[in-house]
Amino acid sequence: MASATETGETDQVREIGHEEYDPVGTAILITIYFLILVLLWVFMYFVEFLGNGPTVVGAVLTVVGLA
Amino acid sequence: MRNAYVDQFPAEAKVIKAAFWSSFLALAIGGSLGLLQALHRTDVLRIMEAPDYYTVLTAHGVLLAITFTIFFLVGIFTWGVTTSLDRGLVDLRFTWGWYAMMVVGTVLVGVSILGGVVDAIPMNADVLFTFYAPLQPHPAFYVGLVLFVVGTWLAGADWFRTWLAWRSDNPDERIPLPTFMALTTTLFWYLCTLGVALSILLLLLPWSLGIVDSVNPLLTRTLFWYFGHAVVYFWLMPAYMLWYVMLPKLSGGKLFSDPLARVVFVLFLLLSTPTGIHHQYLDPGIAEGYKFIAMTNTMFLLLPSLLTAFTVVASMEHGARQRGGTGYLGWLKALPWRDPVFTGMALAGLMFAAAGFSGMINAGMNINYLVHNTWWIVGHFHLTVGTAVALTFMAAAYWFIPQVTGKELWNRSLGLVQVLVWFVGMTFMSNAMHRSGLFGVPRRTAEPQYENFAFEPAAGSMGEINAQVALGATLLTVSLALFLLNMVMTSLGGSSDEIPDNTYAETLSGPEDAPVVLDNLKLWTAIATVLVIFAYTLPLASIIDAGGLFGPGIDGFQLAIEAGPAFVLESVREVIA
Amino acid sequence: MNIHTYEKAWLVAAMVLIVGFMATITYGAVGPGIAMIDDDGGTIDPAEINDHERFGEPGVEHVGDDEYEVAVVAQAWSYTPEQIEVPADSEVTFYVTSRDVTHSFSVVGTNVNTMVIPGQISEMTVRFDEPGEYGILCNEYCGEYHHTMEGKLNVVPEDEFDLTELSVDAPSEVEAGNETTITANVSNGMQEDLETTVALEIGDQGSERDVTVPGDGSEEVEFTVDSAELGEGDHDWTVTVDDYEETGTLTVVNATDGGDGSAASGGDGDA
Ligand code: HEM
Ligand SMILES: [Cu+2]
Ligand SMILES: [Cu+2]
Numbered sequence: 001m002a003s004a005t006e007t008g009e010t011d012q013v014r015e016i017g018h019e020e021y022d023p024v025g026t027a028i029l030i031t032i033y034f035l036i037l038v039l040l041w042v043f044m045y046f047v048e049f050l051g052n053g054p055t056v057v058g059a060v061l062t063v064v065g066l067a
Numbered sequence: 068m069r070n071a072y073v074d075q076f077p078a079e080a081k082v083i084k085a086a087f088w089s090s091f092l093a094l095a096i097g098g099s100l101g102l103l104q105a106l107h108r109t110d111v112l113r114i115m116e117a118p119d120y121y122t123v124l125t126a127h128g129v130l131l132a133i134t135f136t137i138f139f140l141v142g143i144f145t146w147g148v149t150t151s152l153d154r155g156l157v158d159l160r161f162t163w164g165w166y167a168m169m170v171v172g173t174v175l176v177g178v179s180i181l182g183g184v185v186d187a188i189p190m191n192a193d194v195l196f197t198f199y200a201p202l203q204p205h206p207a208f209y210v211g212l213v214l215f216v217v218g219t220w221l222a223g224a225d226w227f228r229t230w231l232a233w234r235s236d237n238p239d240e241r242i243p244l245p246t247f248m249a250l251t252t253t254l255f256w257y258l259c260t261l262g263v264a265l266s267i268l269l270l271l272l273p274w275s276l277g278i279v280d281s282v283n284p285l286l287t288r289t290l291f292w293y294f295g296h297a298v299v300y301f302w303l304m305p306a307y308m309l310w311y312v313m314l315p316k317l318s319g320g321k322l323f324s325d326p327l328a329r330v331v332f333v334l335f336l337l338l339s340t341p342t343g344i345h346h347q348y349l350d351p352g353i354a355e356g357y358k359f360i361a362m363t364n365t366m367f368l369l370l371p372s373l374l375t376a377f378t379v380v381a382s383m384e385h386g387a388r389q390r391g392g393t394g395y396l397g398w399l400k401a402l403p404w405r406d407p408v409f410t411g412m413a414l415a416g417l418m419f420a421a422a423g424f425s426g427m428i429n430a431g432m433n434i435n436y437l438v439h440n441t442w443w444i445v446g447h448f449h450l451t452v453g454t455a456v457a458l459t460f461m462a463a464a465y466w467f468i469p470q471v472t473g474k475e476l477w478n479r480s481l482g483l484v485q486v487l488v489w490f491v492g493m494t495f496m497s498n499a500m501h502r503s504g505l506f507g508v509p510r511r512t513a514e515p516q517y518e519n520f521a522f523e524p525a526a527g528s529m530g531e532i533n534a535q536v537a538l539g540a541t542l543l544t545v546s547l548a549l550f551l552l553n554m555v556m557t558s559l560g561g562s563s564d565e566i567p568d569n570t571y572a573e574t575l576s577g578p579e580d581a582p583v584v585l586d587n588l589k590l591w592t593a594i595a596t597v598l599v600i601f602a603y604t605l606p607l608a609s610i611i612d613a614g615g616l617f618g619p620g621i622d623g624f625q626l627a628i629e630a631g632p633a634f635v636l637e638s639v640r641e642v643i644a
Numbered sequence: 645m646n647i648h649t650y651e652k653a654w655l656v657a658a659m660v661l662i663v664g665f666m667a668t669i670t671y672g673a674v675g676p677g678i679a680m681i682d683d684d685g686g687t688i689d690p691a692e693i694n695d696h697e698r699f700g701e702p703g704v705e706h707v708g709d710d711e712y713e714v715a716v717v718a719q720a721w722s723y724t725p726e727q728i729e730v731p732a733d734s735e736v737t738f739y740v741t742s743r744d745v746t747h748s749f750s751v752v753g754t755n756v757n758t759m760v761i762p763g764q765i766s767e768m769t770v771r772f773d774e775p776g777e778y779g780i781l782c783n784e785y786c787g788e789y790h791h792t793m794e795g796k797l798n799v800v801p802e803d804e805f806d807l808t809e810l811s812v813d814a815p816s817e818v819e820a821g822n823e824t825t826i827t828a829n830v831s832n833g834m835q836e837d838l839e840t841t842v843a844l845e846i847g848d849q850g851s852e853r854d855v856t857v858p859g860d861g862s863e864e865v866e867f868t869v870d871s872a873e874l875g876e877g878d879h880d881w882t883v884t885v886d887d888y889e890e891t892g893t894l895t896v897v898n899a900t901d902g903g904d905g906s907a908a909s910g911g912d913g914d915a
Contacts, residue, residue: 023381055755058679118788351766436755440783509783520779619689
């Protein structure tokens, strides 16, 4: 009972088995998502963040300065 | 013959129904407060005094992030365990016991928060849901939280004993997927709540009762976040479960891969907890190395979510193609977009994809200087818990409430409108919040209008941002009202024979393809514990070493309940002078 | 376990993404040299802030070349000092701690942002290349009036910056015929010597004195004032050093009028 499909409720017109199914559309969508992530990451890090004025820098620089 | 959940498990259905309604009540109150906050901050409508804003915000945070989500979770997990094991809970009195405990806990917390605005209640808990010491709430707030959490522990125990009972009857079977998900989630919940429970019981509660006279704020804060990151996955896991076991079926297809679903939940068990320090990237007193370790774990935690994105979308595509969809992307049109359950969950998933992006930014250690504690963060988690979780739950309710009541959903079209309005409202609100965070607008701030400087957006204006937030919040509240209306009207309706059977998705690649070791819960728990020990022993030791277990004589602050602000400022100035 | 080829590819892509993110963050640390707030600042007992060597007198301190240290105390709901001024082209290390609850110290529109936790000292070093004016706000809830907690950070052009302080000790009254002195105290917070001129104007008279104030020291300059030249009555005076100015009034009284003659301070204060 637990995992019987409700074929009645869905408008299934064909049965696609494991072997014959390639999620091409998913691959396309996920590739687009990947590209968006990369582009936005680069934008956020290098433009929004590094371009956002003064930033906290390492004490290493201070030590060099004192020496 | 009708075969809904209520027909199979009438007694369990009652508990689940109670849990759902507790959850909806929290959502109703919390959501309305959200509107109040949005309008106050943006100066569109200010009907309360600024100090009351923080009482309201405490209630909003606690009611939505803790009460709403977790009551729904216990309902869903109880459904998942009983349905997939095909057996009832072992002892319903025990079940009602933990439910009652969660309710009592919530009421205690709620009343202590309410004391912040109602003079008749001599309590106060304006500490926000993070209750950072030395801000100090009434002890009832801590006691309530502990009761609530212990209630969830017992709920977990309930699922475990039901599973063990099933195991003795089915020694060789694989753990059914929904049960597997509930159990792995419960395991990391035990692991992470241990920190906050110890923090409250050993440090904060004695301090608020005056038994010890000091706390170490960094220590209690670190213990909070030890729990505080894992809790976000705790909210998320029931949504993931629904995406894995409901969405494929709703789409007309099968779950693409059961083994990968198991891998994903195992990864969450392993990595949810040893990441909490990523909330403390900008805290003093924690060495950079520990922050880097937390970041590494956090980044790897992206993996299960990215895998989920693929598996869930592939399952939907499978359904769409079985329904006759074709083409590279044309199949998208074949999905059941008129079904509010499907559409709500799919839109929630879409928003989660966007949230994934802002989450990656949050995870990046040094870029945290840009976004930490700004409104960007609030924008982020209204996409995660506020939509990925909340919208999934609301959509799921359109399926579950008929299941547990035997009554037909009052109005499906209204449900569709409701999920769409939420999506649109959240797009406005969250987008504007994200943007404003980038130019420094702080979160948790009643009136972010300053005397000596103004915010300088690179594009757009503060006015336009405020307008979007107010508009978004209004739409969200409308959506919320429609949801509640639909729930109430459904409950008032009569029993129906049209309720679909209680089932969940079949799999394309089933558990037989999954290595048996995946079901070895002991092994994964052991590894998770070791990872936590690695990530936390040294930071905690150095915090205690530097500041002491109880800190250097730090009193509690309740800024300022009885005294007017002028008084407090004066006394502070005296101290300075 | 059979995983579909596409999903395997996605797994690889996801790993590339994760590693790429961490590589970017690491680049930020070693390239531009971004450092995280950590435990370098040490701990402090909030009850002892007033006696603390650094936080007892919060403010800006010059520690050498282009390096400055700024001590800030956060408390509900203000910062001490509220206004911070540092020169451009400098490297400033902030030390921030809290007297009561958790706050933040966040410089709006920059990446300067830290939590301020009671018992801990947040230490962060920042380079300011350009002049600019920034707001400071608290972005962690710290009580009912949290939203009013703000401050100001002014990065001024290098040549407009100094850490000079002027205070003046002057009597308010002098008997006609007597001489008196107005003493200017010039202190120099910079490490280098300060060469400047102290000027006194009183009535229609004026005098100037060149001084060299040693680095991290102070110098007193005494001006002798002869009441006979001023004549009876009120005389406004002004002492100036660079942009700093102190003013007051000296009254020359007739001895027989019997003013109480005490040397109450006429003008005293910090520039
Ligand atoms: C009607 C819908 C909602 C509206 C209009 C709304 C509005 C807001 C606003 C304006 C804030 C920001 C307060 C500030 O930073 O000053 C906020 C905070 C928050 N919201 Fe919502 N929200 C809604 C729904 C939700 C939902 C469904 C959840 C979770 C399930 C949620 C969880 C939170 C949390 C955890 C906070 C942070 C509290 C804190 O900072 O302590 N909200 N909300
Ligand atoms: Cu987190
Ligand atoms: Cu504050």
